Amino acid sequence: QSVLTQPPSVSGAPGQRVTISCTGSSSNIGTASDVYWYQRLPGAAPKLLISDNNNRPSGVPDRFSGSKSGTSASLAITGLQTEDEADYFCQSYDSTLYGFVFGTGTTVTVL
Amino acid sequence: VQLQESGPGLVKPSQTLSLTCSVSGASISSAGFYWTWIRQHPGKGLEWIGYIYYSGNTYYNPSLKSRVVISLDTSRNQFSLKLNSVTAADTALYYCARARNYVGNLDFWGLGTLVTVSS
Numbered sequence: 001q002s003v004l005t006q007p008p009s010v011s012g013a014p015g016q017r018v019t020i021s022c023t024g025s026s027s028n029i030g031t032a033s034d035v036y037w038y039q040r041l042p043g044a045a046p047k048l049l050i051s052d053n054n055n056r057p058s059g060v061p062d063r064f065s066g067s068k069s070g071t072s073a074s075l076a077i078t079g080l081q082t083e084d085e086a087d088y089f090c091q092s093y094d095s096t097l098y099g100f101v102f103g104t105g106t107t108v109t110v111l
Numbered sequence: 112v113q114l115q116e117s118g119p120g121l122v123k124p125s126q127t128l129s130l131t132c133s134v135s136g137a138s139i140s141s142a143g144f145y146w147t148w149i150r151q152h153p154g155k156g157l158e159w160i161g162y163i164y165y166s167g168n169t170y171y172n173p174s175l176k177s178r179v180v181i182s183l184d185t186s187r188n189q190f191s192l193k194l195n196s197v198t199a200a201d202t203a204l205y206y207c208a209r210a211r212n213y214v215g216n217l218d219f220w221g222l223g224t225l226v227t228v229s230s
Contacts, residue, residue, distance in 0.1 A: 034216075099161070
């Protein structure tokens with residue numbers, strides 16, 4: 001059961017900027033816990049995209065950025081490219097579950 | 112680092128689902144990592160099943176805790192998942208992954224394996 005809420009889909013033309021929201025609660029994103037973002041390309045294993053709210057692991061293009069405020073977080077993709085078509089999901093830690101919680105997932109479509 | 116899930120793709124109701132995650136490129140005995148199982152029901156979001164710390168300590172999702180066991184096999188550099196008394200509600204895509212800390216940061220994942228519970 002996903003505890004974090006994301007829009008099911010977002011779309012944009014190549015070169016545009018899109019954002020994906022991730023809404024949680026006071027027991028997860030609203031705590032000091034970091035938010036992580038993952039990208040799952042068709043047929044591939046999920047890949048860590050953003051760590052610790054806004055850090056990009058080595059090799060992740062700088063067109064991906066993350067932010068967190070209150071009980072929500074966002075992933076922004078600027079300069080959208082066709083290879084960005086994928087599923088994206090957020091993740092945090094929940095202090096009542098004592099474990100990971102995930103977002104419902106968002107499919108990004110490049111028009 | 113690579114992770115690969117393996118196990119039966121079909122399990123009968125009331126039986127035990129058993130999956131193994133083979134790890135290459137890293138030792139599951141290395142300090143600091145949490146070896147994790149996650150699943151995704153068809154058309155749904157991801158659900159954390161549980162993880163095992165390199166030391167062997169385990170942490171499970173309370174909703175599954177009574178049915179789950181995660182264990183390490185350091186001799187084979189593998190970790191495993193056992194989920195007993197399965198029902199159709201356990202049909203899902205099962206992933207194994209490595210977490211760098213207890214709050215997340217899942218830096219390597221397997222491709223996932225689909226397990227269907229059906230008679």
